[in-house]
Amino acid sequence: MTQSQGTVQPLHPALAGLETPCIVIDAAVMEANIAQTAQLARQAGVKLRPHAKTHKMPLIAKMQIEAGAHGITVAKVSEAEIMADGGIDDIFIAYPLIAESKIRRAILLSKRIANLIVGVDSEEGARVLSRVAISEGHPLQVRLEIDTGLRRTGAPYEGALELARLVHGLEGLRLTGIYTFRGALLDGQPTKDIEAAGKAEGAMMVELAERIREAGIPLQDVSVGSSPTGTYAATVPGVTEIRPGTYVFQDRTLVEFGTCAIDQCAAYVLATVVTSRPEEGHAVIDGGSKTFATDVQPNTNPLQLRGFGHVLEAPGALLERLSEEHGMLRTTPGTSLAPGDRVRVIPNHICSTINLHNKVYLLEEDRVRQLDVAARGMLE
């Protein structure tokens, strides 16, 4: 942790009335994060298309666009629908669509907003997309997803040119780009060297795009990058777009990657101590695995995070175990946590944590405002 106890501000009085556990977002810190990444993208000469899966709120997507983002990214058709309902009109569903019903929903959406792009990563998927687009009489803009090593979705890098030719030749589809998600990966292994990871990802994609263009397919977009790697991927000539998500709030993962300091984390869980036995080094807060996402586990590579979150009020305390509604802290001698005390915890992974909450509280200068997490649980 780069954080020192000296930087911790006292709890804002406007939070006193909130029931816990809940998520609080510091508006000023979030706005600074939004502005900083928009500026980085501008300087690098790439478009910014933030992944809205982090916040799941149209209001925040709009703030990102006002700051310079060219559109947003989502993972699911239902998320895209919520964002469109909230006034966002340039959306990339960065996920291979395969079900006819969802492709129909995507086409309906595409008729409502200025720009919709969907993912494709297989011949089967491309043929279904084409068939539905033809039957609906509405062409679909698609990007080909490339697997650059994460072994998730995405066409294998080696066979991608062939698949690009096939997609390009299908009626009803307009292939305009390629995209990938690689994360912090280098030579097939998780890494903390995000600069090398980002640059390698960018280079692989630009090289592939060149080969596809040489085959006569006029690709516009080469879209790459996550919150840790996007800044570096953006510097590779030929990259046209980055899609970071987490940067809007930041979290413990990004702190450990060196992307930000702990006081640049805009979102935290406000929790209450329910049980405390200081003589045993034991305290319990009122949030567990239904409050803090557990997808980024402690003690795993590459970050080896300590526990499930960083407690601002007791940075030496280890949030060691979670059950559904209990967070067990191992405290150090001298830690003063009594039942009823409130603490702020920066979670390991804010995206999946936000998704556990129905609402968040936006802390502005002197007031706190409740925001619904409109697209939470949008899985379809």
Added chain:
Amino acid sequence: MTQSQGTVQPLHPALAGLETPCIVIDAAVMEANIAQTAQLARQAGVKLRPHAKTHKMPLIAKMQIEAGAHGITVAKVSEAEIMADGGIDDIFIAYPLIAESKIRRAILLSKRIANLIVGVDSEEGARVLSRVAISEGHPLQVRLEIDTGLRRTGAPYEGALELARLVHGLEGLRLTGIYTFRGALLDGQPTKDIEAAGKAEGAMMVELAERIREAGIPLQDVSVGSSPTGTYAATVPGVTEIRPGTYVFQDRTLVEFGTCAIDQCAAYVLATVVTSRPEEGHAVIDGGSKTFATDVQPNTNPLQLRGFGHVLEAPGALLERLSEEHGMLRTTPGTSLAPGDRVRVIPNHICSTINLHNKVYLLEEDRVRQLDVAARGMLE
């Protein structure tokens, strides 16, 4: 896994229209689970107070009560409010209340329904409960939570008699029972010997209750037991109530504890294959850590579960990695999974998985009915 491929029923045609990923609940299997546990409690002569954190739906709580449960258990005041709104009138909030605002909400609720009980585990908590109950002019029924080894909330076992005396003496509070949650724990370690764990838990609590009664405090309730251990804890003379939750659906955890067979799991995730590369033993489904809870991790004690879920259609496949919206399967040679195919997955932990979903689909004989997960995300 006790499951063999032979028991897998084909996918019901009524599910064809559902978008994925989603949770489907087989009504007949759920009803059998509800009836079986009600019968076990009757035979043992204990009350059944199911924990509603598993399903978070008043409709299912009502089915449990109609089958013989005496009331329900919840973890949070906001869950209790949702259940009361849904017509449940006997609720135990099995969590130490410490915040004045929540205690006020509990008292309001207590005026609306036939019976409300709340948890207490510390002198600080007891004094706040008493003060608020007095100021609201409404007594609160409380149970003292005991830590029987899990090191979570709960008063330390050794000091519990003293705390019971204090709580009993406070104005505005009516101490009527003690309760614990111990889970599958024996001699401080996770165990698969749930019979020994359940009996030890019951014996510890009965012994403590006797000492408290000898001190002149007329305890009625000795409430214990989880889904794996409740059946055994119920057989200990002096135990008056069990609080299993997961049994209503069952899950992979209970299968591995030997509590049920895989075909007694009433809830599964219906997912679609989006990417498949059989030659590499690789396939991806459209659900990840926002679809399958990750709180019960693979390869951890005592169960050492294999992956994040059991795929009914491909029992040899390992659901090895999850990102937010992707589930990566390692498939065996001969596994036939093509993009667009649908699979059913029994998750490791159904309680936290249900909480990720806004709705579930109840599969009755020949129709499928959408149910809102009314109390999902109710964290307060």
